[in-house]
Amino acid sequence: MPRLILSMDGLVLKEMVLEKERTTIGRKPHNDIQIDNLAISGDHAAIVTILNDAFLEDMNSTNGTYVNGQPVKKHVLQSNDVIELGKYRLKYIADGGASVAADQDVSFSQVSDTDSGRQAAPAPEAPPAAPPAGAVGMIQILSGTHAGRTLELSKSLTTLGKPGTQVAVITRRPHGYFITHVEGTVFPVLNGRSLDAQAHRLNDNDIIEIAGVKMEFFSQARA
Amino acid sequence: MGLWRMATETHVGRVRGRNEDCVFCDEALGIAIVADGMGGHAGGHVAARLAVDAWVAHLRARAAEGEIRERDVLVAVAEANRAVFSMASSDPGLRSMGTTLVAVCLRADGTLLTCHVGDSRIYRWRDEALTCLTRDHSVLREQCDAGMITSPSRAGAALRGLLTRAVGVAATVVPDVTVCGIHEGDVYLLCSDGLTEMLPDAEIAEVLGALGANPRLAAEHLVDLANDRGGVDNISVVIVSSCTSGRLGAELG
Numbered sequence: 001m002p003r004l005i006l007s008m009d010g011l012v013l014k015e016m017v018l019e020k021e022r023t024t025i026g027r028k029p030h031n032d033i034q035i036d037n038l039a040i041s042g043d044h045a046a047i048v049t050i051l052n053d054a055f056l057e058d059m060n061s062t063n064g065t066y067v068n069g070q071p072v073k074k075h076v077l078q079s080n081d082v083i084e085l086g087k088y089r090l091k092y093i094a095d096g097g098a099s100v101a102a103d104q105d106v107s108f109s110q111v112s113d114t115d116s117g118r119q120a121a122p123a124p125e126a127p128p129a130a131p132p133a134g135a136v137g138m139i140q141i142l143s144g145t146h147a148g149r150t151l152e153l154s155k156s157l158t159t160l161g162k163p164g165t166q167v168a169v170i171t172r173r174p175h176g177y178f179i180t181h182v183e184g185t186v187f188p189v190l191n192g193r194s195l196d197a198q199a200h201r202l203n204d205n206d207i208i209e210i211a212g213v214k215m216e217f218f219s220q221a222r223a
Numbered sequence: 224m225g226l227w228r229m230a231t232e233t234h235v236g237r238v239r240g241r242n243e244d245c246v247f248c249d250e251a252l253g254i255a256i257v258a259d260g261m262g263g264h265a266g267g268h269v270a271a272r273l274a275v276d277a278w279v280a281h282l283r284a285r286a287a288e289g290e291i292r293e294r295d296v297l298v299a300v301a302e303a304n305r306a307v308f309s310m311a312s313s314d315p316g317l318r319s320m321g322t323t324l325v326a327v328c329l330r331a332d333g334t335l336l337t338c339h340v341g342d343s344r345i346y347r348w349r350d351e352a353l354t355c356l357t358r359d360h361s362v363l364r365e366q367c368d369a370g371m372i373t374s375p376s377r378a379g380a381a382l383r384g385l386l387t388r389a390v391g392v393a394a395t396v397v398p399d400v401t402v403c404g405i406h407e408g409d410v411y412l413l414c415s416d417g418l419t420e421m422l423p424d425a426e427i428a429e430v431l432g433a434l435g436a437n438p439r440l441a442a443e444h445l446v447d448l449a450n451d452r453g454g455v456d457n458i459s460v461v462i463v464s465s466c467t468s469g470r471l472g473a474e475l476g
Contacts, residue, residue: 012453036238141475144475155472158472158473159471160473161475165476182434183468183469
């Protein structure tokens with residue numbers, strides 16, 4: 001059975017089978033595929049499936065329906081077509097396609113000579129788990145017995161400190177690196193100021209002091 | 224047994240309009256519970272809330288009379304089921320609502336009672352290893368166990384979220400109840416599938432290993448991570464920890 005793979009920002013959110021003759025897409029809850037986002041109209045689009053063919057129809061949506069980058073009102077879907085509604089993408093897979101797990105590695109663009117009238121879909125975006133594109137945070141220890149040592153902050157979280165005395169964690173998020181106090185009565189010091197219990201964003205060349213040890217944060221482009 | 228610290232966190236996620244999960248914990252009673260409701264308009268949240276309230280109320284009453292026994296947990300689930308099922312039967316707007324339920328009771332004799340219906344899970348972090356103590360009551364899991372599919376992650380989404388057992392959808396429900404020993408330093412995680420659909424076990428292990436000593440931070444970070452990965456469903460976690468210090472990425476000194 002034909003399928004749709006819903007994604008946003010290159011991240012697969014959901015895979016759905018087109019089982020019904022008519023599948024509706026929109027913001028309102030009565031739709032078969034509900035996308036709760038203000039850029040999506042209440043009743044945005046519909047897909048009618050007859051035997052092996054699927055027809056996409058824009059239901060006069062405010063922001064329009066795009067297929068492979070082109071605005072459409074009515075469109076006969078072909079396998080691997082990418083339907084765009086706002087920031088959401090629905091990839092249409094006719095029968096027998098790869099399942100979603102294998103599909104994540106497959107490029108969304110489909111350029112072929114026989115299809116010269118169609119534009120290639122936009123290239124897939126960077127995986128959302130990779131924060132500040134291509135850059136990785138680093139810590140260089142400036143004082144104490146480990147002075148000079150650097151530490152790559154490649155994991156989603158890195159804990160630093162002296163057990164029982166003071167521990168802090170640096171978390172890696174899509175929008176940057178953040179430092180938070182974990183344990184101990186003394187809080188980490190950031191650029192000479194003691195932190196509170198909240199997470200604080202780290203900027204390049206910030207000086208952090210944990211358990212009496214000074215260190216510098218910086219980000220480095222990945223080779 | 225050392226002091227148990229608990230923290231709960233629940234978040235609507237980044238796609239859904241409503242949070243239909245419900246969480247509760249009580250350090251003094253030594254109980255923690257997560258319910259992931261489903262069905263209808265208001266139904267999901269109502270089911271989860273009713274189930275949690277009924278389960279907690281029953282165990283609170285039993286705990287006042289002495290140690291909680293396996294039987295008490297079974298009766299508490301039956302109470303939760305009755306509360307949801309009778310409400311669903313009497314209010315047409317709430318028809319066919321139901322909920323998952325995972326819960327733990329920490330007992331003074333050093334044993335842990337677990338109780339489970341649906342696809343919410345209980346994990347244990349012990350000796351640098353993460354173990355899932357529950358087996359999802361889902362069509363996907365059963366097909367996987369029967370060898371019909373090789374891996375749940377490769378299966379079509381049509382089966383995703385299809386449960387073989389849930390609280391409140393029939394007159395009775397049979398929970399999985401187990402008793403196991405507790406070790407000093409154990410960390411337990413109860414969560415809805417909004418977490419496990421977004422994060423692989425290895426990443427959950429990393430968070431529990433590093434932040435197990437600080438349940439509040441661990442709970443917040445797990446929810447943040449699930450949202451960073453898309454937050455497709457409601458995300459709920461309860462962390463129950465006796466761990467006193469987490470694993471350090473770098474020891475300073």
